[in-house]
Amino acid sequence: MPKIAIIILNWNQPQLTISTIESFLKIKHQNFSCQIVVVDNGSTDNSILKIKKFIHSLEIGNWKLEIIQNKENLGYSGGNNLGIKYALKNNFDYVLVANNDIRVNPNFLQILINEIKINPKQILAPKIYFEKGYEFHKNRYKSSELGKVIWAMGGKIDWGNVYGSNIAIDNVDHGQFDNNLQTPDFISGCCLLAPANLFKTIGLFDEKYYLYLEDIDLSVRASKSGYTLKIIPNSIIWHINSGTAIAASNIQDYFITRNRLLFAYKYAPLKTKLAIFRESIKHLLFGRPWQKIGVRDYYLSKFGQGSWV
Incomplete structure (x- = not known):
C-alpha cells in the first residue's frame, strides 16, 4: 500500500x-x-x-x-x-x-x-479555486459564482520578463x-x-x-x-490566498526582486539575462527601498533569508 x-x-x-x-x-x-x-x-x-x-x-x-x-x-x-x-x-x-x-x-x-x-x-x-470571499476582485462576480473562481490551473513563465503567472486566474x-x-x-x-x-x-x-x-x-x-x-x-481545492505570505509589499519587493535575478541567471536565455541585468541597475538606482536591497543582496550572493528580518 x-x-x-x-x-x-x-x-x-x-x-x-x-x-x-x-x-x-x-x-x-x-x-x-x-x-x-x-x-x-x-x-x-x-x-x-x-x-x-x-x-x-x-x-x-x-x-x-x-x-x-x-x-x-x-x-x-x-x-x-x-x-x-x-x-x-x-x-x-x-x-x-x-x-x-x-x-x-x-x-x-x-x-x-x-x-x-x-x-x-x-x-x-x-484545480485551485479562491476560497469563497477571498477572490482578488470579488465585487465583479455574482454571489453564486464565489467559491468557483479559479486561482490556478498551473502556471506559465514569461521568459522574456521572467515572471510567472497562474493559468486561468480570476475566471469563473x-x-x-x-x-x-x-x-x-x-x-x-x-x-x-x-x-x-x-x-x-x-x-x-x-x-x-x-x-x-x-x-x-x-x-x-x-x-x-x-x-x-x-x-x-x-x-479540487480552495485557497484562502495570502494566508501564509505577508501581504505587505516590502516582502514581495525584496524576495521577488532578488529571486527573479537568481532564477533568470540560472535558466533564462541570454537576451533576457541582459535585459534583467539592465533592469536590476534601474532598481538599484531608482527602485523602492526593498527592491534596492534585493538587487544588492543578489550581487553579494546573500541568499536564504538574506537581509529580511
Whole structure:
C-alpha cells in the first residue's frame, strides 16, 4: 500500500493550520495510507501548543500526525525541505506539499493518486479555486459564482520578463478549461503531489530562494529531468490566498526582486539575462527601498533569508 506524506508548513498561524488539518482529515481514500507532517517554522507564538492540543483531542482513526519543530524560520523552501527529508527517511512513496491556508475536496487526493499511479514520473496539482470571499476582485462576480473562481490551473513563465503567472486566474469555472488544458510551465507550491523519487533525482527546494519562485525553480528542474507537469481538473481545492505570505509589499519587493535575478541567471536565455541585468541597475538606482536591497543582496550572493528580518 503506497504511503503519502502530507507536508503542511506553519508559521504563527495555528488556527489556519488546524483548519487545513481538519479539512484533510475528511478526505476519502482507498488503497493508500496518509500521514500529516506539520513543520513549524520557528513560530514565535503558541502555535505548537495549540496544534498539539488540537491533535490530542482528535479521533483520527487510521491517520498519523507528526510535528517537526524548527528553532528558526527557514522560509518556504527550507521548512518544506525538512518535511520532505522526513518523508524520504521514512520511505514514503509520495509527497504532497500543501499550504496551511487551503480547504480540500474530500476526494481530491484519491483522484491525484489514481493518476500518478498510471505514470509515476509526474508532478500533479489539483484545480485551485479562491476560497469563497477571498477572490482578488470579488465585487465583479455574482454571489453564486464565489467559491468557483479559479486561482490556478498551473502556471506559465514569461521568459522574456521572467515572471510567472497562474493559468486561468480570476475566471469563473464553467469547465471551459478542463478539456483544453494548457501544459503548465510550473506547478504552484500551494498544493503539489510528487513521487518521493523526484526529490532523490533532482534534489529538494532550492533554499537560496527562501520565499517566492522556489516552486517554479523546482518545476523547471523536474521538467529538465523528464518529469511531466500536469493539472487534474476534477481534483479540487480552495485557497484562502495570502494566508501564509505577508501581504505587505516590502516582502514581495525584496524576495521577488532578488529571486527573479537568481532564477533568470540560472535558466533564462541570454537576451533576457541582459535585459534583467539592465533592469536590476534601474532598481538599484531608482527602485523602492526593498527592491534596492534585493538587487544588492543578489550581487553579494546573500541568499536564504538574506537581509529580511
